[in-house]
Amino acid sequence: VQDEPPSSNLTADQLLDGLLTAEFSSGSCRSRYEFASYHDKKKRNRPSHKPSPYLLAKLRRQEALQKRCGPGTAPYRAAIRQLKSGDGAVAADADDCRYLVSIPYQGLGNRMLATASAFLYAVLTERAVLIDHDVGALFCEPFPGTTWLLPPSGWFGGGFPLAHLEDYDGDSKESLGNMLKANVLSVGANGNATWSDGGHRPPYVYLHLEGRYDSDDKLFYCDEHQRLLRGAPWLLMKTDSYLVPGLFLVPSFQDELGRMFPEKDAAFHHLGRYLFHPVNDVWRAVTGYYGAHLAGAWQRVGLQIRVFNNKKQKLRHVLDQVLSCVRREKLLLDDPPSKTAASNASVVVDQAVLVTSLTSWYYERISEAYGGDRRVHLHQPSHEGRQKWGDASHNGRALSEMYLLSTCDVLVTTGFSTFGYVAQGLGGLRPWIMPATPMWLPDTGVVPDPPCVRAISVEPCFHSPSYYDCAARKGVDVSKVLPYVRRCEDVSWGIKIA
Ligand code: GDP
Secondary structure (H helix, E strand, O other), X not given: OOOOOOOOOOOOOXXXXXXXXXXXXXXXXHHHHHHHHHOOHHHHOOOOOOOOHHHHHHHHHHHHXXXXXXXXXXXXXXXXXXXXXXXXXXOHHHOOOOEEEEEEOXXXXXXXXXXXXXXXXXXXXXXXXXXXXXXXXXXXXXXOOOOOEOOOOOOOOOOOOOOOHHHXXXXXXXXXXXXXXXXOEEEOOOOOEEEOOOXXXXXXXXXXXXXXXXXXXXXXXXXXXXXXXXXXXXXXXXXXXXXXXXXXXXXXXXXXXXXXXXXXXXXXXXXXXXXXXXXXXXXXXXXXXXXHHHOOOOEEEEEEOOOOOOOOOOOHHHHHHHHHHHHXXXXXXXXXXXXXXXXXXXXXXXXXXXXXXXXXXXXXXXXXXXXXXXXXXXXXXXXXXXXXXXOHHHHXXXXXXXXXXXXXXXXXXXXXXXXXXXXXXXXOOOOEEEOOOOOOXXXXXXXXXXXXXXXXXOOOOEOOOOOEEOOOOEEOOHHXXXXXXXXXXXXXXXXXXX
């Protein structure tokens, strides 16, 4: 809901080439229209990744749909009444409004990727998306004149009647997989999916899209199941992943996705910049830190160091891996000055190196290694010690660091980390990715060779794709189906758009 009149005189740059609507006021959320000035692509010589006119039209349509169907409207109240009544047909007075409730979980990077995925799925299936998590404290509203937050139960305009959404899991009887197992829904020999004859249609379907989901839940990625889901007034989606590469593999979505993203490998780049605008407090931290430590440098280099071992954050071989990566790829200035620098002696050549990590140990060791070189200035905004749950200021610092990393010219990230994926995606940067050991695998203690590889695109990796070919009814190597959906550099079983 607007508190001030909309901003006028916004430039195409400030509106991210039309990605953002000018309908908001500037003061309520400074990051929305200031973001562009920290990502000056012309100055930084980055690929421009302009959003397509088709994507812009879809976003404006989605904004209208969110306003028409969102909390507080008559269709929303009708849909809530229907959900409470337990009836699964779309309400007569629902004005064609259908809903996707997104239940993101895990750390902030995971939640942002899950939210962007849910949003894109909602656009594709013409649903209003409502998010069930504490994004309200971190992000501004992306849709004008309405809210993207799921109203709490008891809210006067129609609170959401289902409680404890985070407890839904693979055992929930309302899940797509379990309803298929129980024959509440079924797919006939002709490939058509149907609700059971005369059976009671559930008022909602829960989409369980977690890392360890089973083969029935994975049928979400099949056309016939998508046709079936279209009829459900409410969908609940729980995920911690970037599902977009999986959506590209659903044949009936390919045409729309191709038109929305002619440059397919910029999907998250656009979605993230459209959706995520840090609130003023967080943005103040970003711009203040940037101005004090990064703005004046000839070049900004981001080193995102993430150790998944919760007990041991200071690992000598991870330090060696970072040093080995920056030396091998000549990313820091103790190597011979680059051609650009050498050819123009009047240019002051110095680097601001932004280190992010839960511990200050890496920052200290790298500072020692580069201490003798006055052209290299290292900075680390925070060292939180450990990941903290439900702590708004901790999450705010994590968010501000993702944004600071995204302003860098050169980025080194830790493989497997969604924190790094968000930074590279927002910035439109192809990072050097350092292979890392996930928490459930034993750490070999050895520096990988090579210590880092250049990412094939700026897109995040989808860690848990379905390997089922719905039409052929058998398993398939999903990294071989489409030329632009490939295996990730950092997760051998994951796929990404490139
Ligand atoms: P992932 O676990 O690397 O995929 O990233 P997530 O963002 O999903 O979860 C990690 C969480 O740990 C973050 O959201 C932060 O809360 C915290 N964290 C990890 N690394 C850092 C860091 O470098 N800086 C800050 N401020 N927090 C971090």
